[in-house]
Amino acid sequence: MPPTPNVRLRQLLETADWNAAQLARAIRQVATEHGTPVACDRSSVSRWLTGVRPRPPAPQFLLEALSRRLDRPVTPEQAGLTRAPDRMPPVSWEAAPLRTLALLTEAELAPARRTPLTTAPFSPLALAVPGLPLPGPPSPDGERGADDRRGGGADADRMDAMAEVFATAAERLGGGPVRAPLAAYLAHDVTARLRAPSSGTVHRRLLAKAAQLTLLLGRICADGGDDAVAQHYQLVAARLSADARDHGTLAIALRTMATHAHDLGHSGPAVRRLAELACEHARYAPPVVQAYAQAHLAVLQAGYDRRAALTALDRAERLRLDGAEAPGPFTAYSLGALHYQRAQTLATLGDRAGTVRALTASLRARAPGERHARTLTHARLAEAQLGMGHLDAALPHWAAFLDAYPSLDSVRATRRLGLMRRHLRPHRRHPGAARLLGRADGLG
Structure with missing residues (x-):
C-alpha cells in the first residue's frame, strides 16, 4: 500500500511559512553545524510529505530546524515522525x-x-534562561551555618x-x-x-x-x-x-554556556544575555570568578561595541591581578587563559598584531599542567601568524601542536588538525610546510 501522507509535517511547514526547499536548506545547515552533513533537498522533503520516513540522522535535524523556526520544541509526534529515534x-x-x-x-x-x-544537534532554544534572583551582599550572620558546613564537609x-x-x-x-x-x-x-x-x-x-x-x-x-x-x-x-x-558557580555555568555557544558560531542576543547574566551573578563572587565572566563578555561584545569590549577586558585583567585565587578547576583562572580571551577579543576587533602578541603571552603564561590548553594555543597562534603572512613564524607552532596531538583524545584538537591541513596545502611546496603535512597525514 502507498504511504499515508504526513499531514502533521505539512501543517508545521505551513505554520513555519516554509516551502520544501527552505526546510531542506535549514536541515542542511543544522546538520553542518553538527558536523554530519546530510544529502537533503526539496525532493527529499516532498517524499517525506507523502509519508516516506526520513532516514536517521535526518529526523533529528528536521526536528531541530523546525524548533528553531517556530521558537518552540517540536516533538517527533508533532511532526508525524513517531518512529523517529528518541531525542x-x-x-x-x-x-x-x-x-x-x-x-x-x-x-x-x-x-x-x-x-x-x-x-542530537545543539539547540539555541535551550540558551533561554529565565530571570533569576540576583545576589545581594553577604549577610552578616553568614557564619551561623558553620556547624552544618562542617557536618557535610x-x-x-x-x-x-x-x-x-x-x-x-x-x-x-x-x-x-x-x-x-x-x-x-x-x-x-x-x-x-x-x-x-x-x-x-x-x-x-x-x-x-x-x-x-x-x-x-x-x-x-x-x-x-x-x-x-x-x-x-x-x-x-x-x-x-x-x-x-551558589551564585559563583552559577556565574561559571552561565559563562560556560555562552562560551560554548559562541565557539559553535552563535553570538546573538541570547548568547550575549548569558554572558551579561554571568557577570551579574559573579558580582559578590571572588574576583577570579568576576574576571572569568568579564573576559568572555569582552569576547562577545567585540563584535558589537569596541569600547565596551575593551572596558570589559580591562576590568577582567584588573580583577584577575588584584584578586587572590586558590588552586582548583573552579577557584583559579590562569593568566594564560586570560591572555587567550584577550586574543579572541582583539581578533574580532581586527587587531592581528595584538592577537599574535596576546597568544604569545598566553603560551608563556601557561603552566606545565595546562597541556591541552597549550596545545590548542599553539595551533591558534600558528593560524594567526599565517593570517599575517608569516609562514615561517607559524611552522614551529604547528610543529609543537603535532608533537602533543597524539597524546590528546580531543575533538577540538582534531578540528584544529584539519584546519592546519587546509591552511598549509596552498604552501605544500615550502619544505617546512611539506614536512608538517606529511606528519599530519601520518596521524590519520
Missing part, C-alpha cells in the same frame, strides 16, 4: 535537575541509550578532590578517557549523596559541588564534539547551582 531526554529549566542528571549519566554508561544523546571535600582529579586528567589527556569515569561517579556516588537526608545548608553545599562536577562533564562532552549533550549538562549545572544559591 535527548527532555531537559528544561523547569525539569527536576537531579532526575535529569540521573537520566543523562545513566544513558552515558549504556551504549544503546547513549546513541540518541550523541546524535567530608562529602563536599571528596567531591572537590574528585573534581580536581578529573579536571587534571582531562587537561593532560583530553576529555575522552575521563568522560565515562566522571559520568559513573555522578551517576552512582554523587546522586546517592544528594538523595540522602541532610540539613538545608549541607544539601545546598553538596548541590553546588555536584553542579561543578556536572559542568566539568559538560566541558568534556563539548571537547569531544557532543555539543547537545554538553549543552544539557551545562543547563543542569546552572539549575543545580541556582538551587544551591
Whole structure:
C-alpha cells in the first residue's frame, strides 16, 4: 500500500511559512553545524510529505530546524515522525535537575541509550534562561551555618578532590578517557549523596559541588564534539547551582554556556544575555570568578561595541591581578587563559598584531599542567601568524601542536588538525610546510 501522507509535517511547514526547499536548506545547515552533513533537498522533503520516513540522522535535524523556526520544541509526534529515534531526554529549566542528571549519566554508561544523546544537534532554544534572583551582599550572620558546613564537609571535600582529579586528567589527556569515569561517579556516588537526608545548608553545599562536577562533564562532552549533550549538562549545572544559591558557580555555568555557544558560531542576543547574566551573578563572587565572566563578555561584545569590549577586558585583567585565587578547576583562572580571551577579543576587533602578541603571552603564561590548553594555543597562534603572512613564524607552532596531538583524545584538537591541513596545502611546496603535512597525514 502507498504511504499515508504526513499531514502533521505539512501543517508545521505551513505554520513555519516554509516551502520544501527552505526546510531542506535549514536541515542542511543544522546538520553542518553538527558536523554530519546530510544529502537533503526539496525532493527529499516532498517524499517525506507523502509519508516516506526520513532516514536517521535526518529526523533529528528536521526536528531541530523546525524548533528553531517556530521558537518552540517540536516533538517527533508533532511532526508525524513517531518512529523517529528518541531525542535527548527532555531537559528544561523547569525539569527536576537531579532526575535529569540521573537520566543523562545513566544513558552515558549504556551504549544503546547513549546513541540518541550523541546524535542530537545543539539547540539555541535551550540558551533561554529565565530571570533569576540576583545576589545581594553577604549577610552578616553568614557564619551561623558553620556547624552544618562542617557536618557535610567530608562529602563536599571528596567531591572537590574528585573534581580536581578529573579536571587534571582531562587537561593532560583530553576529555575522552575521563568522560565515562566522571559520568559513573555522578551517576552512582554523587546522586546517592544528594538523595540522602541532610540539613538545608549541607544539601545546598553538596548541590553546588555536584553542579561543578556536572559542568566539568559538560566541558568534556563539548571537547569531544557532543555539543547537545554538553549543552544539557551545562543547563543542569546552572539549575543545580541556582538551587544551591551558589551564585559563583552559577556565574561559571552561565559563562560556560555562552562560551560554548559562541565557539559553535552563535553570538546573538541570547548568547550575549548569558554572558551579561554571568557577570551579574559573579558580582559578590571572588574576583577570579568576576574576571572569568568579564573576559568572555569582552569576547562577545567585540563584535558589537569596541569600547565596551575593551572596558570589559580591562576590568577582567584588573580583577584577575588584584584578586587572590586558590588552586582548583573552579577557584583559579590562569593568566594564560586570560591572555587567550584577550586574543579572541582583539581578533574580532581586527587587531592581528595584538592577537599574535596576546597568544604569545598566553603560551608563556601557561603552566606545565595546562597541556591541552597549550596545545590548542599553539595551533591558534600558528593560524594567526599565517593570517599575517608569516609562514615561517607559524611552522614551529604547528610543529609543537603535532608533537602533543597524539597524546590528546580531543575533538577540538582534531578540528584544529584539519584546519592546519587546509591552511598549509596552498604552501605544500615550502619544505617546512611539506614536512608538517606529511606528519599530519601520518596521524590519520
